[in-house]
Amino acid sequence: MRQALLDAAVEIVRRDGAGALTLRAVARAARVSHMAPYHHFADKAALVAAVAREGFRGLRREMEARIERCPDDPRARFRESGIAYVAFAVKHPNLFRVMFGPETADTDANPELQAEARGVFGLMQRLLKQSQAGYAIREDDARQIGLTAWSLVHGLAMLCIDGQFGPEATSPAGAERLAYAATGALFRGLRR
Amino acid sequence: MRQALLDAAVEIVRRDGAGALTLRAVARAARVSHMAPYHHFADKAALVAAVAREGFRGLRREMEARIERCPDDPRARFRESGIAYVAFAVKHPNLFRVMFGPETADTDANPELQAEARGVFGLMQRLLKQSQAGYAIREDDARQIGLTAWSLVHGLAMLCIDGQFGPEATSPAGAERLAYAATGALFRGLRR
DNA sequence: CTCCAATCTTGACAGCGTAAAGATGAGCGA
DNA sequence: TCGCTCATCTTTACGCTGTCAAGATTGGAG
Known part of the structure; x- marks a missing residue:
């Protein structure tokens, strides 16, 4: 029931x-x-939180499914997890908005939801560390780099589903193209 | 009235x-x-849109005020505009959420609001071009780089006010420190 | 069989957005 | 000065919402 x-x-x-x-x-x-x-x-907030939790589980599942495409390249795995993040947002925009919406944000009283969200970040963090173990990424403060990467894909996802990048960014293909370019820029840096 | x-x-x-x-x-x-x-x-959506518009004007004002601190360094101006973006979100989290909330997102029927949002992105884009003119940034596809930078600061702002980075990121000082680190990583790139 | 706790239903209340219609009052041509 | 007009504001009413309170049902333990 x-x-x-x-x-x-x-x-x-x-x-x-x-x-x-x-x-x-x-x-x-x-x-x-x-x-x-x-x-x-208990109340409506609890229902919304449960929906958000379901969303986080789906997001994590899609990220894990996607990184299985390239089991041997740690750097690509890290990058693909970010692509999957953006792709999920564009494929399920309403669900994604609930996951990070204001009704869910102040629910610090919901540790299960928070744990699920941390699980997603933890997955990215683990992939990042594996990338660093492969010496493909500089071993700076891992947490700082993880935060930066999460911010990049999260902002890209949000702006895509808000239509701020135009209608072409709301299709999965367009969003993934943007995500490839953006993560590439982060890897390379912006200097000439 | x-x-x-x-x-x-x-x-x-x-x-x-x-x-x-x-x-x-x-x-x-x-x-x-x-x-x-x-x-x-006209209805509640119009009121919400007007509030969001007010928010975008305030955001733009704070960004413009901040880049006046360094009139001579185009690269720093570009970066500081992003710092101001994150700082604004942390200082006015509820307003920021309305600006990018679901009630506002589907309001494609509100061209004034959309223009105001594009104005913020346009400011960042202009600062980026001036950075490129100073040869401090590679002259890749400018729009692509602008989108990447916007995504980074937007995601950082969102995750800060959602408390995903912990309570220390909800203070202006903590958020600015994170923004400095993140924009630095984007400039430098993540490779060793 | 009995009883109890969990589950579901019915009924009510205040607050919300909004439609419809009436009231007010300033500006203005006669 | 009168009276019309129109923008503005008010009153009333409707259905929707979340939630409280109290009654009904039901399945398993004693």
């Missing part, structure tokens, strides 16, 4: 955005009374 | 976040009936 409600909530967010995510709409989709969800989620 | 309503709306967002932004609350703050705002804003 809880799973049915959660599935319905994710489906609503996917189709109509976070603004359409309503406890009553979820209850209707699950064909129960408008108060039934309260026996599985 | 319209300005009074808008000021009240900005104040509410600043203090209590976008969730507290309500047509009726704005009307109460301006001591008018709950329907008076409709004679100045």
Whole structure:
């Protein structure tokens, strides 16, 4: 039952955005009374947090699937995880916005959600360290570089789904092209 | 009157976040009936867009003020504009979230807001071109580099105010330190 | 069989965005 | 001066929302 409600909530967010995510709409989709969800989620914020958690799990799954394409090149694995990050955002923009939306942000009271988010960053961090072990990346402060890389792909993802880069960036192909170029620039640096 | 309503709306967002932004609350703050705002804003989305526009103007003002610190170093000016971007987000997190929030994102029907956003990117783009003219940055596809830089500072700003970097990143000083490090990494590149 | 705890339902309330219609009042041609 | 017009503001009302309170159902432990 809880799973049915959660599935319905994710489906609503996917189709109509976070603004359409309503406890009553979820209850209707699950064909129960408008108060039934309260026996599985404390309040609306808890439901939103559960949706976000589902999103983080999906993001992590797609990142892990993608880096399996190149098991032997640590540097490419690190880079591809970032590409997958942007691709996920463009493929599931509404879900991505919920994952980093204001309803979710102040939920410091939700350690499970925070753990899931840290898991994504942890994956990138692990890939970065493996890249450094392969001597393909300078061994500067690993955390600082990880933060920089995360910021780059996160900002790219956000601006893509906000349409700030134009409509061509909202397609997976266009977004991935941008992500390849941006991560390449980060690897190389901007100097001549 | 319209300005009074808008000021009240900005104040509410600043203090209590976008969730507290309500047509009726704005009307109460301006001591008018709950329907008076409709004679100045078509609907709630228009009010939110106006608040976001105000935010973009403030962001641009802070960026322009900051780059005046170093009028002679084009490369530093470009970099400082990015630092100011992150600093603004941390200083006005609720406003920043409205500027890039979902209510604002789908408002492609609001060309004024879009123009204001493009103005911010245009400023960064201009500073980048001036950096290139000074031969301190390689003259690759300027738009691509601009997009990369914008993504980096935007993602850094978002993750800072989401608390993903921990509490120390939510202070202006901490966020600026992160922004210096991240932009430095982008300039230098990550290779050894 | 009984009882209890978990689960679900019904009903109510205030707050929200917004539609419809009435009130107010300043500006202006006669 | 009168009376019209139009922009502005108010009042009232509707359906939607999240949530509280209280009753109904039901399946398993004693």
